[in-house]
Amino acid sequence: MSEEYLFHRQPKEVPLIETKHRRIRTMIPVPESMEIIERSVKYEPWSMNHQLYAVWDKAVDYQVFDRWGNIWIDFSSGIFVTNTGHGNPAMVEAIREMIDKPLLNSYYYFLEQRSLLSEQLVKMSPKHMDKVFLLTTGAESTECAMKLCRIRGRKKNPDKVGMLAFSGAFHGKTLGAQTMSGKPAAQAWIGRPDPYIYHLPCPTDPFRDMDQIYDEEAGRQKFQEDIENLQKQGVDPDTIAGAIFEPYQGWAALFYPIGYIKALREFLTERGALLVSDEVQAGFGRTGKLFGYEYYGVDVDLICCGKAVSGALPLSAVLGNREILDVDGSLNSTHGGSPLPVTSALANLKYLEAEHLVEKAKEKEKILKEKFSELKDRFPDRVVSIHGMGMAYAAIVVKPGTRELDVELVDRIIERAFEKGLMSIRTMTGTIKVGPPLTIPEDALIEGMDIVIESMGEIIAEQDGRA
Numbered sequence: 225m226s227e228e229y230l231f232h233r234q235p236k237e238v239p240l241i242e243t244k245h246r247r248i249r250t251m252i253p254v255p256e257s258m259e260i261i262e263r264s265v266k267y268e269p270w271s272m273n274h275q276l277y278a279v280w281d282k283a284v285d286y287q288v289f290d291r292w293g294n295i296w297i298d299f300s301s302g303i304f305v306t307n308t309g310h311g312n313p314a315m316v317e318a319i320r321e322m323i324d325k326p327l328l329n330s331y332y333y334f335l336e337q338r339s340l341l342s343e344q345l346v347k348m349s350p351k352h353m354d355k356v357f358l359l360t361t362g363a364e365s366t367e368c369a370m371k372l373c374r375i376r377g378r379k380k381n382p383d384k385v386g387m388l389a390f391s392g393a394f395h396g397k398t399l400g401a402q403t404m405s406g407k408p409a410a411q412a413w414i415g416r417p418d419p420y421i422y423h424l425p426c427p428t429d430p431f432r433d434m435d436q437i438y439d440e441e442a443g444r445q446k447f448q449e450d451i452e453n454l455q456k457q458g459v460d461p462d463t464i465a466g467a468i469f470e471p472y473q474g475w476a477a478l479f480y481p482i483g484y485i486k487a488l489r490e491f492l493t494e495r496g497a498l499l500v501s502d503e504v505q506a507g508f509g510r511t512g513k514l515f516g517y518e519y520y521g522v523d524v525d526l527i528c529c530g531k532a533v534s535g536a537l538p539l540s541a542v543l544g545n546r547e548i549l550d551v552d553g554s555l556n557s558t559h560g561g562s563p564l565p566v567t568s569a570l571a572n573l574k575y576l577e578a579e580h581l582v583e584k585a586k587e588k589e590k591i592l593k594e595k596f597s598e599l600k601d602r603f604p605d606r607v608v609s610i611h612g613m614g615m616a617y618a619a620i621v622v623k624p625g626t627r628e629l630d631v632e633l634v635d636r637i638i639e640r641a642f643e644k645g646l647m648s649i650r651t652m653t654g655t656i657k658v659g660p661p662l663t664i665p666e667d668a669l670i671e672g673m674d675i676v677i678e679s680m681g682e683i684i685a686e687q688d689g690r691a
């Protein structure tokens with residue numbers, strides 16, 4: 225078990241709350257819920273049990289309900305899945321029809337809904353993409369993208385297997401995905417990582433505000449330096465098969481310098497290598513664009529989708545063109561394109577389009593921008609920078625006067641906010657990060673952000689009182 229901050233597991237009295245959007249009417253955690261929590265703690269790995277102690281009973285749109293009358297505003301979207309709102313009625317209806325048939329499994333035999341989903345995804349993708357491969361998890365989609373880069377690279381040259389990735393990035397937890405992720409501690413278990421996956425240093429300084437990403441010349445220059453360093457380490461640029469990047473690094477909603485990504489694109493094109501955008505978290509309107517890579521003004525060759533592509537059930541996808549996706553006979557899997565996730569995804573994407581949620585995410589960004597500035601103004605020695613676009617925002621929280629991320633302070637803040645009726649994201653990295661469903665009403669968004677600000681004020685005052 226790690227030495228992380230432990231959320232309060234003993235039920236305690238908290239102020240009762242009743243507003244239009246949230247309700248806390250019991251001790252927290254709820255005494256009656258402890259039997260369920262303790263059962264999970266007993267039988268599941270610890271890492272499945274260190275979230276906020278709420279037992280979800282139902283979730284509707286931007287709200288999460290337990291069985292005992294408590295209601296939370298959800299700022300996590302079930303970790304960036306429910307962009308179109310929890311329990312979206314269009315999705316529930318579509319899934320119910322499939323259940324009523326019933327058709328719950330089909331391996332990869334032909335299925336009308338799957339053909340329609342594939343068509344829909346291709347229609348939503350950039351013009352040069354005409355095929356999509358359906359899988360189950362985000363990690364599978366990034367693994368698959370690496371495989372496709374290498375298959376294609378090796379056709380040109382057997383040594384063309386190099387993958388560029390970034391330190392600080394996250395692409396999933398299976399072997400290849402974890403190796404591409406740039407978090408050394410999380411990779412320690414691998415022992416002997418793939419020597420042809422190269423991590424470039426994250427070119428964005430998390431401790432500075434976002435303006436830095438718009439200095440195009442500085443971004444391009446940084447890329448040149450990084451490639452020269454790679455060459456000095458003996459890497460032949462012609463052996464690079466592809467590069468993978470998230471439009472923003474998840475832990476801090478950290479976007480890359482635009483000039484850097486443009487220079488990376490040019491470098492790859494000159495060498496016949498592919499650029500992969502990992503949109504598992506950023507995709508489907510989260511950033512105020514359909515896909516987050518659109519902010520960089522470049523084309524990408526492969527798009528990895530997960531989470532919000534289905535809006536609820538497990539589904540992921542790799543979008544690309546037929547020259548890349550038709551090269552390999554192994555692109556199928558047991559649950560990839562299973563009837564219920566496929567049905568859910570189709571209804572979800574249609575809803576996203578019909579309700580103009582991508583545009584709405586961009587509009588609501590104004591509220592997050594304003595509220596995060598307020599957070600920074602209120603706590604200038606703690607909140608050093610703000611990052612984000614659309615409905616993915618984060619604040620970097622440090623110990624005063626240092627560049628040391630204050631993980632425990634943030635954990636305490638989100639715990640306090642939870643006691644006040646806000647379900648937020650635990651990044652465990654010292655960032656306050658929010659990602660509400662794109663459907664959240666503006667007043668609920670404001671109320672949620674006010675809870676964050678209030679909770680931060682209380683926890684800091686309590687800490688100062690203790691000091």
Ligand SMILES: Cc1ncc(COP(=O)(O)O)c(C=O)c1O
Pocket residue numbers: 360361362363364366394395396397470474502503504505506530531
């Ligand atoms: C950018 C990104 N890529 C890949 C993944 C892995 O997705 P999954 O947990 O579905 O395997 C995640 C999950 O958080 C992610 O944020």
